[in-house]
Amino acid sequence: ETGVTQTPRHLVMGMTNKKSLKCEQHLGHNAMYWYKQSAKKPLELMFVYNFKEQTENNSVPSRFSPECPNSSHLFLHLHTLQPEDSALYLCASSQERDRGNYGYTFGSGTRLTVV
Amino acid sequence: LAKTTQPISMDSYEGQEVNITCSHNNIATNDYITWYQQFPSQGPRFIIQGYKTKVTNEVASLFIPADRKSSTLSLPRVSLSDTAVYYCLVGREGSTLGRLYFGRGTQLTVWP
Numbered sequence: 001e002t003g004v005t006q007t008p009r010h011l012v013m014g015m016t017n018k019k020s021l022k023c024e025q026h027l028g029h030n031a032m033y034w035y036k037q038s039a040k041k042p043l044e045l046m047f048v049y050n051f052k053e054q055t056e057n058n059s060v061p062s063r064f065s066p067e068c069p070n071s072s073h074l075f076l077h078l079h080t081l082q083p084e085d086s087a088l089y090l091c092a093s094s095q096e097r098d099r100g101n102y103g104y105t106f107g108s109g110t111r112l113t114v115v
Numbered sequence: 116l117a118k119t120t121q122p123i124s125m126d127s128y129e130g131q132e133v134n135i136t137c138s139h140n141n142i143a144t145n146d147y148i149t150w151y152q153q154f155p156s157q158g159p160r161f162i163i164q165g166y167k168t169k170v171t172n173e174v175a176s177l178f179i180p181a182d183r184k185s186s187t188l189s190l191p192r193v194s195l196s197d198t199a200v201y202y203c204l205v206g207r208e209g210s211t212l213g214r215l216y217f218g219r220g221t222q223l224t225v226w227p
Contacts, residue, residue, distance in 0.1 A: 002158070002160070004158075035217075042217050042218055042219050042220070043159070043217040045216060088156060090158045090159075091158075092158065103149060103161040103164060104151075104159075104161065105161070106157075106158025106159050106160065107158050108156075108157050108158055109156065109157065109158050111156060
């Protein structure tokens with residue numbers, strides 16, 4: 001257990017479904033991130049939240065919708081996904097300090113399969 | 116953000132020392148060097164971070180030469196459980212929000 005908990009661990013959804021991924025951290029961190037990792041590809045940064053405010057959207061399609069209600073929780077709402085969206089979705093958190101961050105803590109990820 | 120280059124894969128045997136070198140020719144003055152380890156279907160795990168010279172913790176050592184254009188992650192006496200992908204990242208100190216971009220990493224395979 002890393003201190004960052006992601007649920008569910010596995011998710012299979014149809015292209016017309018709506019589902020949500022959840023991430024929770026109790027490390028006292030003030031920044032949270034969504035990453036996507038497709039097979040044989042590097043991790044791709046999707047969204048960045050700092051103190052609940054979204055500070056970066058890395059050209060992610062609108063069928064992915066993030067939500068950060070507080071500094072401890074992060075959601076990724078999914079709707080009308082495509083099969084190519086199948087991937088491991090990773091949540092991470094970090095503590096931003098005046099002199100930069102000192103390492104990310106990642107969750108174990110949600111393995112998403114779109115059928 | 117400084118680009119990093121590291122070998123795609125490496126092989127080793129149990130009990131050996133493994134050194135993975137990363138090149139970052141465009142590293143900036145206030146950039147730190149960070150290494151992560153990732154097992155299949157898990158998130159990356161922070162291993163070590165350094166700015167210059169040598170850093171050591173209970174898991175690994177990080178060697179950074181004076182010009183800081185490269186760094187070497189050293190894993191002493193590896194075991195089968197060290198088989199994983201290792202990422203070298205360069206992150207900027209003092210950025211508005213530190214965010215790390217991962218390359219393809221180095222797949223380390225440890226054989227019995």
